[in-house]
Amino acid sequence: MTAEFALDDFPTGLVVTTLEDREILFANQYFYQVSQQEPQSGARIGLVFNAASKIVIESFVMPMLLHQGYCAEIQLTLETKAAEPVPVLVNARVVEGERKLIYWVISTAQQRDSLYQELVNLRNDLEQRAEKLEVLSQTDELTGLLNRRAFVSRATTLIKQGLRHKMSYSFFMIDIDNFKQINDQHGHDVGDNVLHQVGQWLASNSRANDILARIGGEEFAIITLNQNHESPIQFAERVLTLLRAEKIQGIEVTVSVGLAVSAKASFEQLYKGADILLYEAKNQGRNRLVWRDMDKD
Numbered sequence: 277m278t279a280e281f282a283l284d285d286f287p288t289g290l291v292v293t294t295l296e297d298r299e300i301l302f303a304n305q306y307f308y309q310v311s312q313q314e315p316q317s318g319a320r321i322g323l324v325f326n327a328a329s330k331i332v333i334e335s336f337v338m339p340m341l342l343h344q345g346y347c348a349e350i351q352l353t354l355e356t357k358a359a360e361p362v363p364v365l366v367n368a369r370v371v372e373g374e375r376k377l378i379y380w381v382i383s384t385a386q387q388r389d390s391l392y393q394e395l396v397n398l399r400n401d402l403e404q405r406a407e408k409l410e411v412l413s414q415t416d417e418l419t420g421l422l423n424r425r426a427f428v429s430r431a432t433t434l435i436k437q438g439l440r441h442k443m444s445y446s447f448f449m450i451d452i453d454n455f456k457q458i459n460d461q462h463g464h465d466v467g468d469n470v471l472h473q474v475g476q477w478l479a480s481n482s483r484a485n486d487i488l489a490r491i492g493g494e495e496f497a498i499i500t501l502n503q504n505h506e507s508p509i510q511f512a513e514r515v516l517t518l519l520r521a522e523k524i525q526g527i528e529v530t531v532s533v534g535l536a537v538s539a540k541a542s543f544e545q546l547y548k549g550a551d552i553l554l555y556e557a558k559n560q561g562r563n564r565l566v567w568r569d570m571d572k573d
């Protein structure tokens with residue numbers, strides 16, 4: 277008698293079933309409270325679990341019990357009479373006597389589950405923030421284009437891969453002419469707007485696979501894979517012509533372009549090449565393209 281009271285006082289579900297058909301021979305109060313079931317003669321333990329857990333019991337718990345005599349820390353879900361799911365942790369052991377029985381310990385795991393869910397939510401939140409930070413760390417705030425660091429990293433990887441497949445790349449270095457004058461005459465805010473619009477304009481005139489970035493104050497860079505439909509020289513000339521025809525913030529804006537083309541040069545060599553060619557374009561009077569095929573020297 278004392279033992280029965282003691283078992284009912286345990287804050288965990290204690291159940292004894294037959295091994296053969298899992299008929300409940302004994303269950304303590306806690307088990308009935310949690311599962312909201314009434315004691316019924318001949319009831320089987322499977323009845324209190326949801327459909328997925330029933331499958332786990334048949335396909336995993338029972339084979340474990342039959343083969344090694346116990347099954348530890350299995351996460352299952354009870355289904356109450358009101359069809360509410362209750363997460364539980366189940367330990368079960370086969371006890372051999374006159375009949376083979378299974379002793380089940382069924383502990384509720386709601387608090388642990390909600391803690392686990394909180395941790396999952398926290399991790400998702402941190403991942404999202406990390407992604408945002410990653411995007412921010414790669415973006416030039418003023419134009420929304422890639423910044424110099426991201427450009428160098430992406431372009432280095434792309435060109436390394438391309439070199440292995442003998443792909444030919446173009447490196448355009450595009451610098452707004454006399455930008456200091458724009459700032460001086462119209463103010464820094466207008467200058468910022470010009471930078472923003474030139475950036476947007478370049479983005480809408482380049483292809484999705486190009487790598488476009490603002491790499492310095494009034495300096496942009498584009499790396500493109502050379503394909504047949506438009507030569508890099510045609511592309512650069514188109515940029516120059518279209519920009520000449522356009523007024524940005526009511527201001528005539530021109531650019532100088534240094535263009536290095538190669539199927540052999542590394543990213544650093546292309547960068548250096550384009551930089552020297554841009555310098556030449558500036559020296560020759562600005563508002564022009566100077567280009568070189570670096571593989572033909």
Ligand SMILES: Nc1nc2c(ncn2[C@@H]2O[C@H](COP(=O)(O)OP(=O)(O)OP(=O)(O)O)[C@@H](O)[C@H]2O)c(=O)[nH]1
Pocket residue numbers: 418451452453454455456457459463464465466467468471492493494558562
């Ligand atoms: N508004 C604005 N100005 C910038 C920014 N970054 C750099 N600048 C300005 O850009 C100007 C660049 O001047 P310079 O390097 O002399 O070049 P430039 O006047 O364009 O002359 P060339 O390149 O030789 O044609 C400087 O006055 C910088 O202060 C920016 O983010 N916003």
